[in-house]
Amino acid sequence: METNPNNLRDLIRLALREDAGDGDHSSLSCVPADATNQARLLVKQAGILAGVDVALLVFEEVDPTLNVQPLLADGASIQPGEIVLTVSGNTQSILLAERLMLNIMQRMSGIATYTRNLVDLIADLPVKLLDTRKTTPNFRVFEKMATRIGGAANHRMGLYDMIMLKDNHVDYAGGIEAAIGRANAYLQSTGRTLKIEIEARNLRDVEEILRIGGVDIVMLDNFSLEDMRVAVQKIGDRFETEASGNINEKTIRAVAETGVNSISSGALTHQVKSLDLSLKAY
Template sequence: MTLQEFIKLALAEDVGDGDHTSLSTIPADAQKRARLLVKQDGVLAGVEVAEAVFREVDPELEVHVHIEDGRAIHYGDIVLTVNGRAQSILKAERLVLNCMQRMSGIATHTRAMVSLLEGTKAKLLDTRKTTPNFRICEKMAVKIGGAINHRFGLFDMILIKDNHLDYAGGIEAAVTKAVDYLKTTGRSLPIEVEVRNRKEVEEVLRIGQINRMLLDNFEPAELKKMVELIDGRIVTEASGGINETNLRAYAETGVDYISSGALTHQVKSLDMSLKAY
């Protein structure tokens, strides 16, 4: 889904056959202005989305951006101003706020998580634990916050997890089938395999043919041992119950990547408002 496709769907959901409150109370030719106000400190995300929403609703709206995505914001800051048809501003208002508040909350939390990794080699990844049909914005916010987008969906990577392993008949069977599938279909996709214990780590090292090993639900002390065992032969990623309270401990194991669903599914939106002036 592209950003424009998302915006069209979101407006269709919100506006339906018309914003009848604005249509009935505001003259069609009324020209007004509004400004987007910050009501909570954090990291700004969603300006690009807001501009696209205003443009989709009414190309004649004039948007003036005062603070760019990724900047620190504080109570009372004015992110942008918009001038034009009052009905258009009101139609776009809630979608703009919903996107920017949620995205800024994610960017703020992500920035705080990334700062905990300073001095280590670990890079922070997001996951597919996102809001249906809002993934494009949530992953944009993660990137703005300083982390790295993992796969966007099921189509851009082969990630063989526990259920795949159980259904396929084990690690070797799953990896063999995945490699054959790529050859047969002519695709070039990275292969990642989830492992749950030392025995599976050793099996993957023996089999090879993959790009990354996902060490799931290991405690930091055990993870450190597995990273030492792997010894750089395969890129490593840690996952499972990782949040701001234990992120540093995982990073200090020497793992290459750490993925955390908490970046997107346990975040509170940042408070903002769009007010006439």
């Protein structure tokens, strides 16, 4: 059966196969097969919790007989010393699930924490924070879950659910007009109803896009704040506007104040440290 890259269980099975191989020989060699024990997931660093629902799937996939009791939910603000969940049952199963569960939850919680920090900086403004495709291969679904938990919105999940005409697409197509024309012809010939987004590199590009039309969203990529304000005013309500490029905690507020509809940031997923969590026996 083909693996579905958006199916959580399929991804968990692949990750377990990668980690366990032909067996967890550390546990098999020293822990009796019928031994039972219990452990709790401890918070060691403040942040936003993410991945609890995924952790439940990991434990279930390893051993459905494990008794897992979540004490905190995804999206909770957490502090060192808090207990996220407890697990009891077969000791070998707990040890097999431990590292995968921690890797996923630590990474997701780090992403959710950074995302929430950025969202809070613009919470009073009518603008959405978006994630990007700058994700870890075979881990995108988890990372985009984490940005949602942190308060951002998912942009496109992949190359298949939106047409995004970036600078290289435009250059390879022969220019803005050719790229837009071909994109619309493709949708018409294939019967698809995807949105079309196009990147503008400067105000001249904005003027040309306004002349041609045929798109839904204009990405203002690495614009100065002054040029971004001008572009937003020129575009008005004709198309949605998205700001992109060098978006971080130092720049996001000023960008949001230009009036753009949304702001996308690759930093949500590709420049984030994992949050410190630990599974300990008790």
